[in-house]
Amino acid sequence: MPRPFTPKVVTASDLLEGDVIYLTAEDGWTRQLTEAELIQDEAHAQLRLLFAESQPNSVVGAYLAEVKPGPRGPEPTHFREAFRATGPSNYAHGKQAGA
């Protein structure tokens, strides 16, 4: 039996800054995971990933990351995505600094 689809976001690195970006429902990119488009279905996920990959001159290494819906928007399910969404734990650098 195919495994049920778990919610996803499209994420990548910004070509210029190298920082973590997420695809929004409005076809833009955001630095905040909570503002990312929550993708609920496999076919749509593949389309959104293709859309991201069609922008190789601003976006590097796009992939689908697993998330769960939260009150403020998508939330990470894995600690790697949690670190990407916040920043390193030894200094208040990265996204946590800009919040």
Add this chain to the structure above:
Amino acid sequence: MYSYSDFDRAFLAERNAQFRAQVERRLKGHLTEDEFKPLRLMNGVYLQLHAYMLRVAIPYGTLNGAQMRQLALLAEKWDKGYGHFTTRQNIQYNWPKLRDIPDMLDALAEVGLHAIQTSGNTIRNTTADHFAGAAADEIADPRPLAELIRQWSTDHPEFQFLGRKFKIAITGSPEDRAVTAAHDIGLRIVTRDGEQGLQVLVGGGLGRTPMIGQVLRDFLPRADLLPYLEAALSTYNLLGRRDNKYKARIKITVHENGIEEIRRLVEARFIETRAEFSGEDQALLAQIEAQFTPPAFRGGNTETYDAAYAADPVFRAWADTNLAAHRRADHAIVSISLKAPGATPGDATAAQMRVMADLAGQYGYDELRISHEQNVILPHVHKSDLPALHAVLKHHGLATANIGLISDIIACPGMDYCALATARSIPIAQEIATRFEELKLEHDIGPMKIKISGCINACGHHHVGHIGILGLDRAGVENYQITLGGDAGPDAVIGSRTGPGFPAEEIVPAIERLIRAYLDLREDAAEPFLATYRRLGDAPFKSALYDESARTKAA
């Protein structure tokens, strides 16, 4: 130390101009990421978890004051005010912007530094004993040979696309501080019948399949170094596997073919390569060696040192742990710890870098070294200058007296920065150091090397830590596996795994149980952890790790 020739400067300027143009083309969309990635990697530019990372080589760990000041400038101007010294005598900048990196490389070139071959399947930065040229126990300074290797291997056309990365380390001292046995090729300067030569080890390496290097050649005349390396590299280049990334390092080639077969092939190829070398390398080596003459050591008595040592317990504690024997009795080798409890191992701020550069200028003949243990060394300081130097270090938070002790932890960047990581390492190092600082047990415990890696690639050398910690991802949770009994010294040993790993919140208590077991079990305070472990085996330590945790859980 070596200073660039016109040829070196022109070569580097051209490489940097090429890379600047490549970045431009990437930004304009004329190069795809697939095309650009190998080019940026050849110049030390990674794309990590939160940002680009620039890895700059510090050849054989040697810097002068101007270079250290330039590293500080890069940290301030294009990064977040600090840099991270790694276990391979590199410095990493964690936050550069792609557009700025060509400027950073040009700034490095101004002081004779570069990032070439700090990545990719090439010969990487040749690392060396961080006490090179200063240690009392040294046979010869290994750095002229290391510089010769740097020049030979940089842009060597035959070795730009090896099956996998290739790491060489060299030591000139029997007290191997360069972990040569854990390198693809390890070189040890030895003497035989009054003649200096090299013992050549091959096939060492940590990572997924940790192995200790085996002796390929017991005694190689110094003059044969490059032809012999060329023979070894070309043998590997042909024979090494390219079908499987995890079996591509030379350690696997040696393991699969056997050391005798590798030796036969290398020696056969060596006959050819030696014939191709016409002596220019030796002429070059002579020029290089002339640049590594020791500084004009000053004389004078050591009374101020003796007085401070007798009167000031803080100075004494620092002197006892952070000084090493210099080849001259009136000098000392100073290790500056970048491991203040709670700090990130190997990180230095721009301000700290400048202080160290200034101290090198004032007291240390303008020389600095970076150790694979992520500390900074002033290799030559007259003892009478030590009290003044210590006072300045103290003022800038650089006088932590912990070299070789439990809080002098090696930790790779782990999942706080590294895209390959499976778990974090830095917070574990911070917590262990902070905990033992609270317990005030550090000096009682004595020599202790804890090494932490954030994934199986083992950049934190966990296999050769007395206590090694490997961070893994176990079903979406950070989990830490412990190895015991590793040793990075001349008779290197791979530690053995104790059993199941511990979740992040249990790893520090687990380490504490291990240490308390050692304190109970040791014969006396003079028996270090490693000796107790070797005497008793792992049973009592496993019991401390697992039985006690089972008991506390049951309670």
